[in-house]
Amino acid sequence: xxxxxxxxxxxxxxxxxxxxxxxxxxxxxxxxxxxxxxxxxxxxxxxxxxxxxxxxxxxxxxxxxxxxxxxxxxxxxxxxxxxxxxxxxxxxxxxxxxxxxxxxxxxxxxxxxxxxxxxxxxxxxxxxxxxxxxxxxxxxxxxxxxxxxxxxxxxxxxxxxxxxxxxxxxxxxxxxxxxxxxxxxxxxxxxxxxxxxxxxxxxxxxxxxxxxxxxxxxxxxxxxxxxxxxxxxxxxxxxxxxxxxxxxxxxxxxxxxxxxxxxxxxxxxxxxxxxxxxxxxxxxxxxxxxxxxxxxxxxxxxxxxxxxxxxxxxxxxxxxxxxxxxxxxxxxxxxxxxxxxxxxxxxxxxxxxxxxxxxxxxxxxxxxxxxxxxxxxxxxxxxxxxxxxxxxxxxxxxxxxxxxxxxxxxxxxxxxxxxxxxxxxxxxxxxxxxxxxxxxxxxxxxxxxxxxxxxxxxxxxxxxxxxxxxxxxxxxxxxxxxx
Amino acid sequence: xxxxxxxxxxxxxxxxxxxxxxxxxxxxxxxxxxxxxxxxxxxxxxxxxxxxxxxxxxxxxxxxxxxxxxxxxxxxxxxxxxxxxxxxxxxxxxxxxxxxxxxxxxxxxxxxxxxxxxxxxxxxxxxxxxxxxxxxxxxxxxxxxxxxxxxxxxxxxxxxxxxxxxxxxxxxxxxxxxxxxxxxxxxxxxxxxxxxxxxxxxxxxxxxxxxxxxxxxxxxxxxxxxxxxxxxxxxxxxxxxxxxxxxxxxxxxxxxxxxxxxxxxxxxxxxxxxxxxxxxxxxxxxxxxxxxxxxxxxxxxxxxxxxxxxxxxxxxxxxxxxxxxxxxxxxxxxxxxxxxxxxxxxxxxxxxxxxxxxxxxxxxxxxxxxxxxxxxxxxxxxxxxxxxxxxxxxxxxxxxxxxxxxxxxxxxxxxxxxxxxxxxxxxxxxxxxxxxxxxxxxxxxxxxxxxxxxxxxxxxxxxxxxxxxxxxxxxxxxxxxxxxxxxxxxxx
Numbered sequence: 001x002x003x004x005x006x007x008x009x010x011x012x013x014x015x016x017x018x019x020x021x022x023x024x025x026x027x028x029x030x031x032x033x034x035x036x037x038x039x040x041x042x043x044x045x046x047x048x049x050x051x052x053x054x055x056x057x058x059x060x061x062x063x064x065x066x067x068x069x070x071x072x073x074x075x076x077x078x079x080x081x082x083x084x085x086x087x088x089x090x091x092x093x094x095x096x097x098x099x100x101x102x103x104x105x106x107x108x109x110x111x112x113x114x115x116x117x118x119x120x121x122x123x124x125x126x127x128x129x130x131x132x133x134x135x136x137x138x139x140x141x142x143x144x145x146x147x148x149x150x151x152x153x154x155x156x157x158x159x160x161x162x163x164x165x166x167x168x169x170x171x172x173x174x175x176x177x178x179x180x181x182x183x184x185x186x187x188x189x190x191x192x193x194x195x196x197x198x199x200x201x202x203x204x205x206x207x208x209x210x211x212x213x214x215x216x217x218x219x220x221x222x223x224x225x226x227x228x229x230x231x232x233x234x235x236x237x238x239x240x241x242x243x244x245x246x247x248x249x250x251x252x253x254x255x256x257x258x259x260x261x262x263x264x265x266x267x268x269x270x271x272x273x274x275x276x277x278x279x280x281x282x283x284x285x286x287x288x289x290x291x292x293x294x295x296x297x298x299x300x301x302x303x304x305x306x307x308x309x310x311x312x313x314x315x316x317x318x319x320x321x322x323x324x325x326x327x328x329x330x331x332x333x334x335x336x337x338x339x340x341x342x343x344x345x346x347x348x349x350x351x352x353x354x355x356x357x358x359x360x361x362x363x364x365x366x367x368x369x370x371x372x373x374x375x376x377x378x379x380x381x382x383x384x385x386x387x388x389x390x391x392x393x394x395x396x397x398x399x400x401x402x403x404x405x406x407x408x409x410x411x412x413x414x415x416x417x418x419x420x421x422x423x424x425x426x427x428x429x430x431x432x433x434x435x436x437x438x439x440x441x442x443x444x445x446x447x448x449x450x451x452x453x454x455x456x457x458x459x460x461x462x463x464x465x466x467x468x469x470x471x472x473x474x475x476x477x478x479x480x481x482x483x
Numbered sequence: 484x485x486x487x488x489x490x491x492x493x494x495x496x497x498x499x500x501x502x503x504x505x506x507x508x509x510x511x512x513x514x515x516x517x518x519x520x521x522x523x524x525x526x527x528x529x530x531x532x533x534x535x536x537x538x539x540x541x542x543x544x545x546x547x548x549x550x551x552x553x554x555x556x557x558x559x560x561x562x563x564x565x566x567x568x569x570x571x572x573x574x575x576x577x578x579x580x581x582x583x584x585x586x587x588x589x590x591x592x593x594x595x596x597x598x599x600x601x602x603x604x605x606x607x608x609x610x611x612x613x614x615x616x617x618x619x620x621x622x623x624x625x626x627x628x629x630x631x632x633x634x635x636x637x638x639x640x641x642x643x644x645x646x647x648x649x650x651x652x653x654x655x656x657x658x659x660x661x662x663x664x665x666x667x668x669x670x671x672x673x674x675x676x677x678x679x680x681x682x683x684x685x686x687x688x689x690x691x692x693x694x695x696x697x698x699x700x701x702x703x704x705x706x707x708x709x710x711x712x713x714x715x716x717x718x719x720x721x722x723x724x725x726x727x728x729x730x731x732x733x734x735x736x737x738x739x740x741x742x743x744x745x746x747x748x749x750x751x752x753x754x755x756x757x758x759x760x761x762x763x764x765x766x767x768x769x770x771x772x773x774x775x776x777x778x779x780x781x782x783x784x785x786x787x788x789x790x791x792x793x794x795x796x797x798x799x800x801x802x803x804x805x806x807x808x809x810x811x812x813x814x815x816x817x818x819x820x821x822x823x824x825x826x827x828x829x830x831x832x833x834x835x836x837x838x839x840x841x842x843x844x845x846x847x848x849x850x851x852x853x854x855x856x857x858x859x860x861x862x863x864x865x866x867x868x869x870x871x872x873x874x875x876x877x878x879x880x881x882x883x884x885x886x887x888x889x890x891x892x893x894x895x896x897x898x899x900x901x902x903x904x905x906x907x908x909x910x911x912x913x914x915x916x917x918x919x920x921x922x923x924x925x926x927x928x929x930x931x932x933x934x935x936x937x938x939x940x941x942x943x944x945x946x947x948x949x950x951x952x953x954x955x956x957x958x959x960x961x962x963x964x965x966x967x968x969x970x971x972x973x974x975x
Contacts, residue, residue, distance in 0.1 A: 385613070390609060390613065391602075391605065391606030391607075391609040391610060392606055392609075392610055396606070396609075400602070400646070400650065403646065403647060403650050404650055404654060407650055407651055407654045407655075408654065411654075411655075420647055420651075421647075423647070424640075424643045424644055424646075424647045425640075425643075427643045428636070428639050428640035428642075428643045428644075431635065431636065431639030431640075431643075432635075432636055432639070435635060435639075439620065439628070439632070442617055442620060442621060443620040443621060443627075443628050443631070
């Protein structure tokens with residue numbers, strides 16, 4: 001049997017380059033133990049940024065891959081300021097031994113995401129996804145002296161393995177039903193042409209396969225009911241890893257979901273039974289995700305756990321885009337992810353800074369920042385305001401696109417009109433819990449013994465850039481495209 | 484040029500925030516520039532205004548062509564100037580924060596009133612809300628955190644409901660600015676789900692204006708907020724909701740009943756709640772700040788009455804929209820002056836409990852006179868600005884009405900028929916007129932308690948007003964009298 005590859009090597013050049021860089025870093029870690037680990041973080045982050053630059057300037061720009069690469073770079077760079085905690089939690093004290101891989105593994109995961117964007121069949125999809133997931137298991141449990149991190153690692157491993165199982169099982173069903181691994185209109189068309197009535201076994205089997213594949217993707221993006229791992233893992237994992245999981249890994253999930261959903265585009269028209277099934281499934285999942293994410297976040301006092309629930313909630317808003325399967329789906333998802341990535345990464349930088357200097361990840365540790373560090377507090381305010389969807393930030397623009405998507409879908413399927421009130425209510429809940437952080441910074445007195453924060457250079461730059469980008473991207477569309 | 488009305492306060496706020504420029508002085512300078520620019524822009528003849536707004540070529544689509552824009556911009560610049568001039572902050576840091584917030588709120592309000600783009604219109608208002616919350620939370624009186632938190636959640640939810648309504652309307656009309664929406668209406672396009680959109684808009688805008696029963700956030704927030712913030716929010720920013728409703732109703736013209744009509748009777752009940760229920764609540768208040776906060780909520784009922792009359796007449800009632808505009812202007816000036824004077828009373832007596840004051844008029848006659856003037860205006864005494872607005876609104880409710888069989892059904896219909904066949908709007912007007920008596924009761928009683936009678940313990944502490952205090956208050960008082968004698972109908 002001849003195996004003909006449908007891929008070319010150069011498609012994967014950025015991914016290979018990143019894996020090569022990771023291998024070099026691991027070798028250097030073994031051969032040059034004297035080299036300070038911050039250099040590793042710096043080189044790794046630069047590698048990601050260069051890769052994202054090439055992706056952006058390529059003849060067919062890969063927007064989602066670009067976001068993932070930048071996010072990976074920023075989460076490695078986050079470790080740059082976080083070395084003190086890394087050393088304490090890995091080797092104990094200020095010993096840097098054994099921390100090298102912590103900066104190299106995200107590169108491997110990023111390579112997985114970049115190859116994922118090229119995947120056009122389920123095998124490539126699965127392999128790339130596993131590259132990401134396996135690296136993430138290690139990273140989540142990397143702080144071996146920290147109980148939370150170990151707990152996070154185990155929970156992520158067990159639940160992740162389950163989701164992988166579902167994904168493989170779905171792949172097997174898919175192959176069994178249509179005889180190919182390829183994802184495309186024609187495969188879907190041949191499987192469900194004429195609907196359940198004409199070829200019941202094939203159609204039902206194909207739907208079972210699709211449902212399981214979707215479930216696998218839902219796990220990555222944290223959509224209900226596959227969201228249960230998120231709060232514990234986000235809270236326990238090392239902050240740079242949490243940032244990676246929250247942004248880069250979520251982007252990977254959406255790349256998978258887009259790849260799985262787009263072949264269904266011709267069926268998502270009113271009057272089609274499959275379309276109706278599909279839309280109701282996504283509307284229900286989006287509503288459940290919105291409700292669980294937002295309701296869960298309300299009671300949180302730990303900022304990382306809050307951001308975990310917030311990432312579920314934001315995934316719910318992105319899910320709404322999938323109610324209109326068309327050519328601009330990836331673009332809209334990408335824009336939302338960009339807004340989410342900028343604000344969430346900046347938030348994690350702030351969390352890491354507060355954790356390093358005040359020793360706590362509770363929201364209470366942010367108290368009094370408005371007085372002691374007014375500029376930093378303002379930048380953090382912009383990021384959380386963007387997450388909440390305050391106008392003139394990018395978070396508002398993308399949340400508005402999400403509302404418009406829901407309204408457009410309601411125009412086609414009147415049955416899902418209940419989604420809009422749920423979106424309105426949950427968006428208002430967002431104001432409550434994101435403003436908890438802003439409230440702590442401005443309205444509360446600092447806790448005794450908490451002095452003004454020393455803002456590390458890297459954190460300062462990233463916070464400023466993210467906040468400026470959020471405001472710029474939030475006001476520009478108003479001035480240009482809508483105006 | 485219109486863009487400078489937005490840029491000047493933002494630049495001034497940036498100077499205060501980043502360069503540590505003196506708060507009150509910089510803000511006053513900026514407010515004075517805005518005042519000159521605004522008056523020029525508002526009074527400029529039609530041909531000049533065209534080039535004023537178009538040559539600057541900003542894609543923000545600022546305009547003064549909408550029916551209520553000019554009068555609202557005028558209100559904003561007047562109140563902003565008085566608010567920053569009369570600011571009495573406890574220390575230099577607070578003064579800077581107050582000045583920045585006041586300028587930002589003013590920017591947001593002016594931006595919203597001048598925006599043609601509906602998303603920008605919404606966005607500017609949200610921008611103005613944030614400093615309000617922060618200022619109440621940081622510098623408010625009483626249980627400030629709780630009050631600020633309640634207001635944040637209430638208005639956050641209201642904004643989301645409003646956003647859903649606006650987006651639904653825009654998506655179904657395929658128009659994203661007031662101008663293009665007017666064109667769509669002309670072309671005969673109507674939204675499909677009118678009842679849903681109208682409900683979202685009335686609840687969203689209504690909660691922002693403190694329409695009964697969504698009003699509970701308002702009085703405590705105004706009572707707690709620092710004086711300049713209360714002045715700007717109660718006087719200017721709150722009018723955003725009414726401005727939005729009236730502008731949309733105006734744009735829909737003779738189709739406005741098709742859009743809002745299905746909720747008009749509910750709206751009448753809610754506005755009677757504002758006038759009567761909140762009116763009685765106001766009578767029972769024992770603190771000056773809470774009383775004024777409630778009174779401001781109560782007076783919104785009259786403007787909603789004008790809106791209901793406009794809808795009931797299906798857009799033929801020009802008088803209603805003019806009365807509403809004049810009343811919004813007058814109420815904005817009056818409530819701003821009252822909050823400004825409240826701040827001065829508190830600074831003098833260090834209390835706002837009505838029972839512990841008394842006889843302040845003999846110690847500070849100027850304050851007594853100004854407060855009396857503002858109080859009389861608020862009641863609706865002729866020759867003062869509010870009278871013109873209220874009178875026009877009440878007259879407009881009967882405009883075009885003919886004695887005939889009532890359109891009301893059930894027992895209300897028989898009552899209405901007994902009086903010669905009154906419609907729902909006319910019945911509501913008769914109920915709302917009782918509000919004038921209620922206003923007179925609480926306002927005159929407050930005036931008696933504070934300024935008349937033997938000198939109370941708290942009034943003993945009064946020392947005297949500074950020149951700037953009197954200038955800031957007189958500035959507003961002059962316009963209240965001026966607009967009472969000569970209403971600015973040329974701006975409508």
